[in-house]
Amino acid sequence: MNLVFENLRKQYGSNVAIDDVSAVFEPGLIHGIIGPNGAGKSTLINMTAGSYTVTSGRILLGDRQISGLKKYQIAGSGIARTYQNIRLFDQMTVLDNLEVCYYADDAGLAWKEVLWPPYAKSREAERHAQCRKALAQFDLLPWISEDAGSLPYGRQRMLEIARALVRDPSVLLLDEPAAGLNHAETAELTARLRALRAPHRIMIIVEHDMDLVMALCDRILVMHHGKLLFQGTPAEVQGNTEVQQAYLGTSNDIDEIKSAAQDRRAKLGLRARQRSG
Amino acid sequence: MWGTIVQQTFNALTIGAIYALIALGYTMVYGVLRMINFAHGEMFMLGAYAAFVLLALMVPDIGAAGALALTAAFFGAILLVGFAGVGIERLAYKPLRHSTRLAPMLSSLGVSLFLVTGVQIAAGPQPRMFPHLFPNQRYEVLGGSITSVQIGILIAAFILMLGLHFFVNRSRLGIIVRAVSESRPTAQLLGINVNGAISLIFFLGPLLGASGGILYSSYYGIMTPTMGAVVGLKAFTAAILGGIGSIPGAMLGAFILAFVEVVGTALLPILTNGAIGTEYRDVFAFAILILVLLFRPAGLLGEAVSEESMVYKREF
Amino acid sequence: MASTVLTTAPARAPRWLAFLLIALAAALIVATPFLPNYYIRVANSLLIYILLGIGLNIVVGYAGLLDLGFVAFYAVGAYTYALLASNQLGIHLPLLAILPIAAVIGAATGILLGLPVLRLRGDYLAIVTLGFGEIIRIVINNMDWLTNGPKGIPALDRADMLGISVARPSEIFWLLLVTCILAGLAVWRLQKSILGKAWAAIREDQDAAAGVGVNTTNAKLAAFAISATIGSIAGVIFAASQRFVSPESFSLQESILIVLLIVIGGIGNILGIIAGAAILILLPEVLREFAEWRILFLGLLMVVLIIIRPGGIVPRSLGPDVLFKSLFRR
Incomplete structure (x- = not known):
């Protein structure tokens, strides 16, 4: 089942954020989306997940049109995501953060859970077993009854991925999963993400960390000013002069990338201070 | 018929001017702190009582x-209430500035x-007489009649709003306030x-609200301790209607709300053959409030809410 | 890694505290029916507010939606009883028939009010629900032909259940106690169900909740409907015990009072509701001689508590289940 972008366009007023992007994402592969800040990478993720509306064009998963559906319907059709700024349910336990993902399956029988305790117990046990599996995959079991918001930053990143993974989605959207992680954590993340590759799963990673992208991805899309500049294997991307010129080549852009990185560090510093304060 | 229309227009303008003075306080506080100040209606009420007390201290016969x-x-009175507003903010809201939104x-x-x-x-809980601020005289204008009290209210409100406009847009402090918001x-x-x-902001908002309260009490000749709640809610509606956070919006919303109220109250009994009478006047404000929030939450002059800024975290 | 984490101990209460609280509750329950009527009436008023608190807490505490118009549902229940058990319409149904009718009407009102407003958030939702609450009160006040307007409906039927009279304060006390316990149990199980988890997720981050597949509109509607049902049932019992209803009982201040008791006691926790109701209902009774000062004091208390203890008196994790478990630990 492929995920297909058909002539996607996103416009804010007269400002075009995504301009006529068409692409095909195949199961079993890890796709990277790169590009300088403001190129429209996150917008693509947010449109796919239904957080942003699509101005024109379509998004299809297999034969099913995804664009235009509500967020929870998109999630229900097997598309899971993480966020650029971690968005966990801070004052819920780690376990509950995952368990709530089963709402779509179990909500219809919630009344039975209330009225018939044995049923509630067995359903809960089944859900917990699944959640534990996903948590174990990310070595999060020691934190299982902690509040998600009290976890260290790196663990919160992992938990967010575990939450996206718990219902075995066919599409996994990762929006800058390495943002704010240190070297060791990024290495850990790379290894864990590699292990998530599965024949039925489309993985899409938006990331600034080129080492991670080049090491992990099978296909890479290069975005520039809302347009799809180039797509190919990591080797092709690295060898393409157009990409080098537009994205990596000119000294201007390198400065842009550097300042973007600095920007992010500044933001993270701010965040850390807010947290401690 | 023409006379009635002119008459009701005068009434609506007067009420609208008072709503506008209060609505400005809501909108300025929301613009900066993203907080609905439920106590703002009480600034309106305090204004009337403070003026009354000051008068009683100065002259033996308030009526004269x-x-x-x-x-x-x-x-x-408006200065006193302004300082009270600053004090309340310091004591009751400032400690909560980094707390949850609610x-x-x-x-x-x-x-x-x-x-x-x-x-x-x-x-005492009972209503009290409030003196007229202006000599009460009636003028015939365009076929309707307008009292000197109404003219006085319109002029006073106009001067205060003009003052706020110049303060916010021209003065250095005003620029600072806008930057913070x-x-x-x-x-x-x-x-x-x-x-x-x-x-x-917590000085200016209550100050304007208090002036609204004094003008309102002087218009109706009466004040009660509970008058802040309903009028406050209406002024809040006006602020939302115009686009909360927007100062011109608050003024526009106030006048629109006043007109709808006056016209609706005059028309509905005729339209429904008396089945729905003037007692539903207060329902208009709430109905408008709900409709605006549902269909145009940004209000008439407010900025449209972008998809990104819709991201709130937990509210409490 | 794991060793560097400060693991918080699972919520537990000291055994003596658990014992004390449970014994106190049991003693009060057993003793109340034998006290003079005045005290029973105070206890009944306390139980009504606990019931209202349990209902509103679903929306405010679990789902994190500030509803300032909850009193509307309370009014719907009370007027349902008043209209179906008095000479106003000449209908005299028994309490047992009215309870389910009121529950259905309450749920329907909850959904009707909920449908348009639930896409609003936070402060806007608060102000719109406040508006709805006031509209319902104004309508009741002015629909003289149905509700008898501000004069209210007097001489409601003496309630009975299958031949057992439920009209005297001590009889109402038992009815209220059973209703509170049933409502508390149901809501507690709801909170632990998948629906309760969805409510919590909506409270924490509504967009992320939708992102993991929660149909937020449905979950919020369910919260509104269930909360309205409980509010409506509280209204029925209130009307049956007063045998008189008037719009005065359903003012905005009542709504605020109910929000207040949840906030003061501890948002999202039944024990917190009991504590909050005890403070807000019993304190004014104790301070009866200073009648007008008590609301002044409540306003002050509200500000002070929100500043010094924003989470309420009782921590969210300390539920009745924790209390019982602490009692029988080891």
Whole structure:
């Protein structure tokens, strides 16, 4: 089942954020989306997940049109995501953060859970077993009854991925999963993400960390000013002069990338201070 | 018929001017702190009571107070309420600035309860006569009649709003206030005294609200400790209608609301053959409020809410 | 890694505290029916507010939606009883028939009010629900032909259940106690169900909740409907015990009072509701001589508590289940 972008366009007023992007994402592969800040990478993720509306064009998963559906319907059709700024349910336990993902399956029988305790117990046990599996995959079991918001930053990143993974989605959207992680954590993340590759799963990673992208991805899309500049294997991307010129080549852009990185560090510093304060 | 239309227009303008004065306070506080100040209606009520007390201290017979005493009481009262507003912000809202979004709102509910009961205990729960600020005279204009009280209210409100307009758009302090309401963190980084700006807003908002309360009481000749709740809610509706956070929006919303109220109250009994009478007047404000929030939450002059800024985290 | 984490101990209460609280509750329950009527009436009023608190807490505490118009549902229940058990319309149904009718009407009102407003958030939702609450009160006040307007409906039927009279304060006390316990149990199980988890997720981050597949509109509607049902049932019992209803009982201040008791006691926790109701209902009774000062004091208390203890008196994690478990630990 492929995920297909058909002539996607996103416009804010007269400002075009995504301009006529068409692409095909195949199961079993890890796709990277790169590009300088403001190129429209996150917008693509947010449109796919239904957080942003699509101005024109379509998004299809297999034969099913995804664009235009509500967020929870998109999630229900097997598309899971993480966020650029971690968005966990801070004052819920780690376990509950995952368990709530089963709402779509179990909500219809919630009344039975209330009225018939044995049923509630067995359903809960089944859900917990699944959640534990996903948590174990990310070595999060020691934190299982902690509040998600009290976890260290790196663990919160992992938990967010575990939450996206718990219902075995066919599409996994990762929006800058390495943002704010240190070297060791990024290495850990790379290894864990590699292990998530599965024949039925489309993985899409938006990331600034080129080492991670080049090491992990099978296909890479290069975005520039809302347009799809180039797509190919990591080797092709690295060898393409157009990409080098537009994205990596000119000294201007390198400065842009550097300042973007600095920007992010500044933001993270701010965040850390807010947290401690 | 023509006479009625002119007459109702005068009435709507008067009420609208008073709503506008109060709505400005809601909108300025929301613009900076993203907080609905439930105690703001009480500033309106406090204004009337403060003016009354000041008058009673200055002249033995309130009904026969001279122009000087009335002017002094008016300005004395609005300044007092302005300072009270700053004090309330310091004590009840400032400690909650980094708390959840709803904590200051709940706190303002408590302040409102405190002030209403406080005035009830001090002045008694019964309505009290309030003197006319202006000599009461009636003029025939365009086939309708307008009283000098109405003209006085319109002029006073106009001057106050013009003053606010120039303050916000032309003065250095006004620019600071606007900068803080645009983005508090950025203003802070630029070295702006954010606390000072917030205090200033909690001075100006109650000051304008209090002036509205004095004019309102003088218009109807009466004041009660509970009058802040309903009028406050209507002014809040006006602020939302115009686009909360927008100063011209608050004024526009206030006049529109006043017209709808006046026209609706005049028309509905005729349209429904008396089945729905004037007692449903207050329902209009709520109905408008709900409709605006549902269909145009940004209001008439407010900025459309972008998809990104819809991202709130937990509210309490 | 794991060793560097400060693990918080699972919520537990000291055994003596658990014992004390449970014994106190049991003693009060057993003793109340034998006290003079005045005290029973105070206890009944306390139980009504606990019931209202349990209902509103679903929306405010679990789902994190500030509803300032909850009193509307309370009014719907009370007027349902008043109209179906008095000479106003000449209908005299028994309490047992009215309870389910009121529950259905309450749920329907909850859904009707909920449908348009639930896409609003936070402060806007608060102000719109406040508006709805006031509209319902104004309508009741002015629909003289149905509700008898501000004069209210007097001389409601003496309630009975299958031949057992439920009209005297001590009889109402038992009815209220059973209703509170049933409602508390149901809501507690709801909170632990998948629906309760969805409510919590909506409270924490509505967009992320939708992102993991929660149909937020449905979950919020369910919260509104269930909360309205409980509010409506509380209204029925209130009307049956007063045998008189008038719009005065359903003012905005009542709504605020109910929000207040949840906030003061501890949002999202039944024990917190009991504590909050005890403070807000019993304190004014104790301070009866200073009648007008008590609301002044409540306003002050509200501000002070929100500042010094924003989470309420009782921590969210300390539920009745924790209390019982602490009692029988080891």
